[in-house]
Amino acid sequence: MKSPTQLKEIEDFKSAYIKKIEEVSGEYLALSSHLNQYQALAEIVMEKVATQWAKTSAQYDTIPHKRVYLFSIEFLIGRLLKSYVNSLNWEETVKIAMHELGLDYQTILDQETDPGLGNGGLGRLMACFLESAATLGLPFHGNGIHYKHGLFEQKIINGEQVEVSDNWLRNGYPFEIRKPNESVIVKFYGDIHYEKVNGALTFVYENYEPILAVPYDLPVKGYHNSTVNSLRLWSAEPLDEFDLLSFNKGQFIDAVRHKSEAEAITQILYPNDNEAGGKLLRLKQEYFFVCAGLKRIISRFKRFNQNCLDDFSEKIAIHINDTHPALCGPEMMRILMDDEGLSWNDAWKITQNSLTFTNHTVLPEALEKWPVEMMKFLIPRIYMIIEEINRQFGESLRLKAGLNELQISALSIIQDNQINMANLAIVCSHSVNGVAELHSKILKEETFNGYYKLFPERFHSVTNGVTPRRFLINCNTNLRDLITESIGTEWIKNLYDLENLMRFKNDLAFAKRFCQIKLDNKIRLSHYIKQQNQIVVNPESIFDIQVKRIHEYKRQLLNALHVLHLYNCLKANPNQEFIPRTFIFAGKAAPGYYFAKEIIKLINAIAELVNNDPAIHDRIKVVFLANFNVSLGEIIYPAANISEQISTAGKEASGTSNMKFMMNGAITLGTMDGANIEIYEAVGKENIVTFGLSSDEVTHYEKQGGYSSIEVYESNEHIQKIMHQLIDGTFGHLGNFQSIYDSLLLYNDTYFILKDFDSYLGAQKRINSIFQDKTKWFNMALHNVAYSGRFSSDRAVLDYQKKIWKTI
Known part of the structure; x- marks a missing residue:
């Protein structure tokens, strides 16, 4: 039941919105386009935000702050419109007003482009x-x-x-x-x-x-x-x-x-x-x-x-x-x-x-x-x-630090005419x-x-850290509402309060709603995939997702070769027990980065091979979603079961998609690299799946040698088959992938894809085993949500204040 104040706010908003539609379009609401409807809402919101903006600026000028x-x-x-609406605490008002005016709020939001x-x-x-x-x-x-x-x-x-x-x-x-x-x-x-x-x-x-x-x-x-x-x-x-x-x-x-x-x-x-x-x-x-x-x-x-x-x-x-x-x-x-x-x-x-x-x-x-x-x-x-600057820095190293010319040269700003x-x-x-x-x-x-x-x-x-407002509160509203109903609203201000969710690890009613929310999010992503890629995927399958910039060190290639391996296993033994998987990739390659573009081409070639083979019976589906951006991420993160964070150890500075997935209850499958290590510490080893070389082992191979991709290839028949498929015409009209083959064998696999392949295979098998135990899977997912507090950008900003900018 709405209070009189709420009802008045909704009616006032509707009146203002109808008037604004006429101002931006010169037409009545009934004749307005979706774009006009978006522009009208954006202007109303901007007017409210701008008033607070001016007040904030004036306060900064009068109150001393660093x-x-x-x-x-x-x-x-x-996209900013939905974010502004929710930040203004207008979410319910706007949704009800739009519904009563016969408008589709989501369609209006979709008119906004991603900057x-x-x-x-x-x-x-x-x-x-x-x-x-x-x-x-x-x-x-x-x-x-x-x-x-x-x-x-x-x-x-x-x-x-x-x-x-x-x-x-x-x-x-x-x-x-x-x-x-x-x-x-x-x-x-x-x-x-x-x-x-x-x-x-x-x-x-x-x-x-x-x-x-x-x-x-x-x-x-x-x-x-x-x-x-x-x-x-x-x-x-x-x-x-x-x-x-x-x-x-x-x-x-x-x-x-x-x-x-x-x-x-x-x-x-x-x-x-x-x-x-x-x-x-x-x-x-x-x-x-x-x-x-x-x-x-x-x-x-x-x-x-x-x-x-x-x-x-x-x-x-x-x-x-x-x-x-x-x-x-x-x-x-x-x-x-x-x-x-x-x-x-x-x-x-x-x-x-x-x-x-x-x-x-x-x-x-x-x-x-x-x-x-x-x-x-x-x-x-x-x-x-x-x-x-360089000259004076060199002088200080010479006089104050006592460095020799070779040492100074190694620290110089200007080196080799660069x-x-x-x-x-x-x-x-x-x-x-x-x-x-x-x-x-x-x-x-x-x-x-x-x-x-x-x-x-x-x-x-x-x-x-990442902002929980955009990547949980605004994009996974059903999970937000479940959390708030269960532990109150304080977690919105302090994400560490999510740890209180662990009180519900044995609550069957909570678990049922939690898992249904994940399924609903997967269904939403499935509809998007059908609309954009004309591929039908099974929402009950494991959604195994890797979305990020395409780069060799991020190892989308390792993921793709594993998919090809699973395809080979199913072809060899069609009647084996197999948990259905949907592998979802997204990300852009830099325009001049030829090898990254070849990886995209390979992923799509594997998708065409696997998705169109009736012998697979839809047990594997492969999807590459084009033009990954923030808005697409907001659909993807809530739907993931598996978060692929499989960079070569020591190469990923931190990662932030790992945090967004974790916050939405996905299980991290990753190397001990970047912030994966801190996710491991936060959730415990039972609630993350890790594999592969350590950063120290990678450094040792890079400095001391001793790794031979040819030796790995010669000792592993599964890898041999996959490598042959890259160049033997398996992908038909999409061509072969000689450059990828050469990088892994002739150029000794710079990012240790073949070296980590068996370990990665073992990790994927562990995931299959865990996924069959629905109680255990729920418990792992809940741990990831509950212990995501340290990965809020609120905490990161406060750390910068204390350690670096010294503003507090």
């Missing part, structure tokens, strides 16, 4: 941090790039990935505010000379190419509070859009060339950098948003601090998320010295005390390096500053952290060991 600015080339924020602002865990982590900070009432803000087309939309055509433009802004975006009055100029190319002005050495920039950086601000709403922080995204625009003189001369292309060149900077995320042009564009992107963001932060700080920068680092933290924003160091030095007139020493003190750096990888190819000549050509003043961006970030920051216990250990003992020996106090570890 502000944190997260610089990241990715912010994978996902193309990120690719994977790197960008999703930043989105989770922003949401958690707002929910905790903390002044955190993001700085990134306003990509017009994002990464790319992935289509699967003839089994292969095809990239098409992802025009996520095609219908506009109601949750951003363009602020041209806060635009800044970013300078590229040009010449530098210096002169004495009032006795001080002054650097003058001439003949540069100016690009206008225009900010678009998005509100980041806290859950069930009035805090709204900001994500600022920078768009590149020309100072002069149109050259009338060239046009009047008939030089029509020249008339708009500068506009096209400027806008190219923020067209897409991660331009293909296999060629020099793509590399240059990517470096432009990295400097562009760093320069624009820091200029506005420093300008704003001066405005509210009597034009003084003395206590800047006490009130501001600038966080470098991976190496893409590593130019924050030299750019801060440039602003403080060239624009603000500070000495080198004073500028360096502020810079180093303000900057912190999170590293996200141990893979050598992912540690960015830029050619000296390119940096010198594109941003000459920045290169001069990097060169001086600028090492991770080294630059470490030298310019007062804190460096990894994102899981194992990852942080590898950084200290291997990747950055030289720096760790010099500056042990700089190195920290903060395990990643």
Whole structure:
């Protein structure tokens, strides 16, 4: 029974919504399109959020807080409308109002596009941090790039990935505010000379190419509070859009060339950098948003601090998320010295005390390096500053640390005519952290060991986390409601309270509802698969899911080869007892990453082979879902029985999909890698299935040798058959997979897929055995939900506050 207040709120909302429909469409509700219905709801929600946004900004200006600015080339924020509605505590009101108006709320929500602002865990982590900070009432803000087309939309055509433009802004975006009055100029190319002005050495920039950086601000709403922080995204625009003189001369292309060149900077995320042009564009992107963001932060700080920068680092933290924003160091030095007139020493003190750096990888190819000549050509003043930072750092190592020239060279920012961006970030920051216990250990003992020996106090570890609001509360509402009915609402504010669910491990009624919710989520995903892939899957089968960026170290290949092995076993013995499995893959390969695209092609080739073989009797189904994004993840995570986290040990920094799956009651099947180790510690060895080499064993093989994939191949007839199938025409018109065959045998299986194959097989057999015991399976799933509290991004943000930013 609704209270009079609730009934009035619903009626008021309906009246406001009907009026807004007419405003956005010029038509009555009955004639409005789904898009108009979405736009009307978005505008009403944005008006409410914007009021809180303005109030939050005013409070920050009057109440002293240390502000944190997260610089990241990715912010994978996902759809926002539902998130805003739920954060405003409007969920019930809006649902009832839409129903009474004869509208389908889910259809309206589906009109929103996923913002193309990120690719994977790197960008999703930043989105989770922003949401958690707002929910905790903390002044955190993001700085990134306003990509017009994002990464790319992935289509699967003839089994292969095809990239098409992802025009996520095609219908506009109601949750951003363009602020041209806060635009800044970013300078590229040009010449530098210096002169004495009032006795001080002054650097003058001439003949540069100016690009206008225009900010678009998005509100980041806290859950069930009035805090709204900001994500600022920078768009590149020309100072002069149109050259009338060239046009009047008939030089029509020249008339708009500068506009096209400027806008190219923020067209897409991660331009293909296999060629020099793509590399240059990517470096432009990295400097562009760093320069624009820091200029506005420093300008704003001066405005509210009597034009003084003395206590800047006490009130501001600038966080470098991976190496893409590593130019924050030299750019801060440039602003403080060239624009603000500070000495080198004073500028360096502020810079180093303000900057912190999170590293996200141990893979050598992912540690960015830029050619000296390119940096010198594109941003000459920045290169001069990097060169001086490197010189002074080398001098300090020589004089204070007593290192020899060989040791200094190994730690140099500039090596082999390249600028090492991770080294630059470490030298310019007062804190460096990894994102899981194992990852942080590898950084200290291997990747950055030289720096760790010099500056042990700089190195920290903060395990990643994900926001439970998006990845449990909003996307798995039935499980949310069951939890709340069982243990109350405090868990929403403190995810550790989920441990109280263990009181229900022997409650048959609770177990029945818990398992039914999982089945309902699997049915929902089954409908999506039927609609998108025209594949019918069995919701009662084990949903074995691996969704993440396609990369060799993440070992989707190991998963795929195991599916092929199961197919071979069923073909050899069709009458064997077999628990039905649905293998679900999703993820994008970088456009220039040939081998990752071959893995996608192989998965789809196996799917075509298995799904169309009547002898299998639908006991195995294989599905590759195209264009994985946050919205698709919100359907997938609640439906999973098995969470595949099978990276080569020591290669995955942390992982965050493992946390999202765990939170929704999936069992982790994984190596002891990244945050899997901490999941193991949280749930206990009985509630996770592990396999494979340890990180120490992988390191030993990599450094000492001793592994031969040929020997594994020759001793295992199952592997022999699978390997032959890659090249013997098994996949018919989809071709063969010689490159994969060669990587595993001729090039000695870099990521130890064949070495771990038998162990992986054993782990999968254990899963089959456990799944048949429904009570045990429920108990394992419940453990995973109950002990997911430490993997909340709320906890991660508070850890950063205490250990790194020192805001509390």
